[in-house]
Amino acid sequence: MLLEIEDLTLRVPTVEILRGISLQVATGETVGLVGESGSGKSTTARAALRLFPDEAQAGGRVSVGGVDVLSAADATVQKIRANDAAMIFQAPRTALNPVRRIGDSATERLVQVHGLTKKAARSKLLTLFEHVGLRDPESLLRKYPHQLSGGMLQRVVIAAALSIDPKLLLADEATSALDVTTQAEVLALLKRLRGERDLGVLFITHDLHLAAAYCDRVYVMREGLIVDHQPGATIFENPANEYTRQLSEAVPTLPEQDGEVVTR
Numbered sequence: 001m002l003l004e005i006e007d008l009t010l011r012v013p014t015v016e017i018l019r020g021i022s023l024q025v026a027t028g029e030t031v032g033l034v035g036e037s038g039s040g041k042s043t044t045a046r047a048a049l050r051l052f053p054d055e056a057q058a059g060g061r062v063s064v065g066g067v068d069v070l071s072a073a074d075a076t077v078q079k080i081r082a083n084d085a086a087m088i089f090q091a092p093r094t095a096l097n098p099v100r101r102i103g104d105s106a107t108e109r110l111v112q113v114h115g116l117t118k119k120a121a122r123s124k125l126l127t128l129f130e131h132v133g134l135r136d137p138e139s140l141l142r143k144y145p146h147q148l149s150g151g152m153l154q155r156v157v158i159a160a161a162l163s164i165d166p167k168l169l170l171a172d173e174a175t176s177a178l179d180v181t182t183q184a185e186v187l188a189l190l191k192r193l194r195g196e197r198d199l200g201v202l203f204i205t206h207d208l209h210l211a212a213a214y215c216d217r218v219y220v221m222r223e224g225l226i227v228d229h230q231p232g233a234t235i236f237e238n239p240a241n242e243y244t245r246q247l248s249e250a251v252p253t254l255p256e257q258d259g260e261v262v263t264r
């Protein structure tokens with residue numbers, strides 16, 4: 001199993017953030033992790049890289065490619081972060097330094113962690129830029145983040161994440177900040193890349209409908225617990241939990257006459 005989380009608990013002095021999470025992601029599988037804001041989705045994904053808040057105490061087991069992340073030596077965890085698992089976030093603008101050229105930011109890890117020459121790193125990135133559908137990749141390397149649209153920037157971030165040839169992709173609301181058309185394009189891109197590279201993808205979203213349509217399996221999280229787990233295709237037919245049913249019905253509708261967006 002590529003990612004295996006078993007009974008993960010995480011406590012900071014004031015609160016228990018995770019209260020016994022178990023989930024799995026296999027190679028070549030897209031697994032959804034759905035829940036409202038604050039339910040613990042990001043914290044769960046970050047656990048795969050042992051990125052915990054200060055003073056956090058973790059219990060249970062997290063394994064990536066068979067390596068026990070919680071008890072591994074720091075150097076082993078660094079290797080997982082460098083080679084095995086990559087994370088992409090909602091806001092690509094915050095993932096890239098605004099005052100550095102894209103080519104410098106996006107090749108940094110290849111140069112500093114993987115020891116590639118700058119030339120080799122740029123060449124690898126150029127190929128990946130083309131692969132993720134970015135036109136004129138040479139000139140993109142010289143641009144600054146503010147010169148690109150959100151969709152282009154997310155493609156840059158995806159290319160940079162893929163540059164380490166990860167086995168596991170942790171996509172944390174990776175398409176949530178994009179307009180609907182761009183979101184569909186980036187989702188299609190991630191799906192293609194998953195197929196080509198046999199990636200395991202943990203796809204975090206607050207949108208149950210999106211997760212159901214896009215993911216092989218879906219876990220529903222609430223207040224630090226997994227409350228439902230089903231194939232994406234059937235989660236609406238037979239929600240195992242009242243909360244899943246509520247989420248499935250919480251679809252924004254057109255504005256009412258007073259201008260407020262309501263949910264039904």
Ligand SMILES: Nc1ncnc2c1ncn2[C@@H]1O[C@H](COP(=O)(O)OP(=O)(O)OP(=O)(O)O)[C@@H](O)[C@H]1O
Binds near residue numbers: 014017035036040
């Ligand atoms: N360092 C920390 N100290 C205290 N509480 C924290 C810390 N980090 C996260 N939390 C709390 O843990 C809970 C889970 O946060 P997390 O970001 O994992 O949720 P999420 O489901 O990803 O939400 P969102 O969709 O808003 O990102 C939240 O209530 C958050 O306030």
